[in-house]
Amino acid sequence: MIRNVLDYLDIDAAKAPDRIALEDEYGCMTYSEVRNSARIIGTFVARKVSVTDRPVAVIIDRNARSIVSFFGIVYSGNFYVPIDASMPAERVALILETLSPVMIIDARKTDNVFEGAVSFDELITEDVLKSSGDELAQASLIDEKLLSCINSRMIDQAPLYSIFTSGSTGVPKGVLISHRGVLDLVQAFEEAFSFDEETVFCNQAPFDFDVSVKDIYNSLYCCGRIVIAPRKLFMSPKLLVSFLAEKKIDTLIWAVSALRIISDFKALDNAENIPALKRVMFSGEVMPAKSLNYWKKMIPSAKYVNLYGPTEITCNCTYYVIDRDFADDEKIPVGKPFVNSRVELRDESLKVITDKNVTGEICVSGKCLALGYWNNKEKTDEAFVTDPCNPEYPVKMYRTGDLGFYDEDGNIVFASRRDHQIKHMGHRIELGEIETALNSISFLTISVCVYEESKEKIICFYQADTECKKEIVAELSKKLPKYMWPNEYVRYDVLPLNKNGKIDRKLLRSEWEQNNG
Amino acid sequence: MDELKKILEDLRPDIDFDTAENLVDGNVFDSFDIITLVAKISEEMGVEINVDDILPENFNSLKAIAQLVDKYRK
Numbered sequence: 001m002i003r004n005v006l007d008y009l010d011i012d013a014a015k016a017p018d019r020i021a022l023e024d025e026y027g028c029m030t031y032s033e034v035r036n037s038a039r040i041i042g043t044f045v046a047r048k049v050s051v052t053d054r055p056v057a058v059i060i061d062r063n064a065r066s067i068v069s070f071f072g073i074v075y076s077g078n079f080y081v082p083i084d085a086s087m088p089a090e091r092v093a094l095i096l097e098t099l100s101p102v103m104i105i106d107a108r109k110t111d112n113v114f115e116g117a118v119s120f121d122e123l124i125t126e127d128v129l130k131s132s133g134d135e136l137a138q139a140s141l142i143d144e145k146l147l148s149c150i151n152s153r154m155i156d157q158a159p160l161y162s163i164f165t166s167g168s169t170g171v172p173k174g175v176l177i178s179h180r181g182v183l184d185l186v187q188a189f190e191e192a193f194s195f196d197e198e199t200v201f202c203n204q205a206p207f208d209f210d211v212s213v214k215d216i217y218n219s220l221y222c223c224g225r226i227v228i229a230p231r232k233l234f235m236s237p238k239l240l241v242s243f244l245a246e247k248k249i250d251t252l253i254w255a256v257s258a259l260r261i262i263s264d265f266k267a268l269d270n271a272e273n274i275p276a277l278k279r280v281m282f283s284g285e286v287m288p289a290k291s292l293n294y295w296k297k298m299i300p301s302a303k304y305v306n307l308y309g310p311t312e313i314t315c316n317c318t319y320y321v322i323d324r325d326f327a328d329d330e331k332i333p334v335g336k337p338f339v340n341s342r343v344e345l346r347d348e349s350l351k352v353i354t355d356k357n358v359t360g361e362i363c364v365s366g367k368c369l370a371l372g373y374w375n376n377k378e379k380t381d382e383a384f385v386t387d388p389c390n391p392e393y394p395v396k397m398y399r400t401g402d403l404g405f406y407d408e409d410g411n412i413v414f415a416s417r418r419d420h421q422i423k424h425m426g427h428r429i430e431l432g433e434i435e436t437a438l439n440s441i442s443f444l445t446i447s448v449c450v451y452e453e454s455k456e457k458i459i460c461f462y463q464a465d466t467e468c469k470k471e472i473v474a475e476l477s478k479k480l481p482k483y484m485w486p487n488e489y490v491r492y493d494v495l496p497l498n499k500n501g502k503i504d505r506k507l508l509r510s511e512w513e514q515n516n517g
Numbered sequence: 518m519d520e521l522k523k524i525l526e527d528l529r530p531d532i533d534f535d536t537a538e539n540l541v542d543g544n545v546f547d548s549f550d551i552i553t554l555v556a557k558i559s560e561e562m563g564v565e566i567n568v569d570d571i572l573p574e575n576f577n578s579l580k581a582i583a584q585l586v587d588k589y590r591k
Contacts (some may be wrong), residue, residue, distance in 0.1 A: 232542070
């Protein structure tokens with residue numbers, strides 16, 4: 001019985017040891033090399049920490065070693081937490097404080113190893129990569145007995161990874177996902193999209209975003225190949241297209257914003273630009289029909305799929321295969337549930353809605369649900385509730401906070417949010433987290449943020465004696481990753497209040513719209 | 518150059534564009550910056566940059582971006 005995602009790595013490495021599993025800008029790693037390296041790391045971690053189900057942080061980069069480190073941690077019986085060290089130090093510290101990792105592995109190619117971390121280079125040397133599994137066991141670098149003992153005690157509800165996401169109170173939340181969540185996800189994807197060992201995935205999403213989880217585990221499940229695209233390519237649309245062609249990429253599971261880099265700049269001339277491309281799958285935010293129509297027109301032979309779901313339900317819970325033409329201003333449905341996920345619309349008292357065109361909150365139940373937010377019972381209890389409409393036995397349900405309705409064909413269509421969470425350039429952001437950071441700045445009296453969706457801009461309204469945009473950004477850059485910085489700053493002598501005595505966001509927004517067309 | 522510098526400073530107030538080099542190669546810019554910048558250059562300077570010119574070397578510094586814009590103005 002498969003209980004652990006790495007059972008698939010064991011199967012792949014036995015079946016196709018010399019097949020390329022991972023490719024990055026530094027080179028390629030075969031399935032056998034990936035497995036051996038991961039088992040060395042697993043042995044090292046297990047010997048050092050002698051606990052299981054605890055967090056091990058990985059300082060990530062866009063490279064194969066990050067993935068190998070993840071697998072190594074899983075072999076040790078623990079779970080991994082990808083951390084992007086290019087985030088402001090304050091935020092990294094906040095995450096590490098919430099997490100209390102038992103170990104940190106730095107997977108970057110760097111001389112400047114993260115403080116307190118073990119460097120990947122120390123664990124996996126060139127010699128090690130050339131050795132066979134037996135040689136590594138003989139050299140005591142891999143302890144087969146220890147690893148198999150850990151594996152035998154494993155259950156599928158054990159945590160596999162945690163990804164930190166924006167928190168409305170200013171503290172990021174660590175969504176904790178189980179092995180079962182990912183095992184179900186890859187089986188559901190396989191049923192719906194039939195990947196096979198010829199599949200070449202191009203990884204776009206950074207590893208601290210769960211879009212990348214689908215590349216890693218779908219590829220492992222079908223014994224395919226992942227090519228990690230260098231970050232720089234996403235700033236040169238034509239070079240990106242050439243890269244996809246050269247690497248014979250056939251599957252893209254990308255954030256909408258990344259696909260739009262190609263469509264908005266019109267970087268395609270015809271289908272021959274990316275001849276191998278078979279599947280274009282997107283998620284993270286609403287795909288504008290206009291951008292999709294461009295892709296479909298240029299590469300009509302590919303299958304296009306809209307994927308939907310928050311990190312808390314293991315990547316995606318619904319999908320919609322684009323099966324018709326959409327007008328440029330039409331909304332693309334998020335579709336119907338994947339197998340073994342229950343996705344329902346609920347009204348304010350959490351009663352199930354079945355009527356068409358009635359808006360309700362998208363609520364999810366099933367094994368895809370996260371185990372909760374790491375070390376944050378309050379937020380876990382708020383979002384993961386017991387279904388009140390099922391009093392006879394407890395059913396856990398995740399309230400996404402997304403509002404949607406059923407269209408004429410029974411597909412769910414995303415409508416809006418019920419709170420201040422936004423999607424901006426593929427990132428999920430709580431405006432509250434930005435406001436918490438702004439309000440900690442000493443020279444600002446008070447500030448609020450609104451999101452202007454049509455212009456894709458976060459607008460900060462602040463109360464201060466003088467204009468101080470540059471100074472605000474300087475302070476924010478110490479606290480928040482760049483994608484959370486507001487795009488516009490508007491100063492007020494006094495921010496207007498509504499009749500409840502709160503800052504009047506509606507009025508601020510309409511004033512901004514008037515002044516900015 | 519001043520007009521362009523103002524657009525850049527407005528986009529990224531955290532960067533000193535008089536000295537900054539390697540904006541793309543050094544991972545200072547991200548794709549959002551490039552998209553916004555190309556749109557702003559079009560809106561505010563009336564210069565439509567062709568996709569073939571959206572290359573790292575053309576966006577690595579204020580000077581490089583200015584040269585690119587000048588190419589279209591000639």
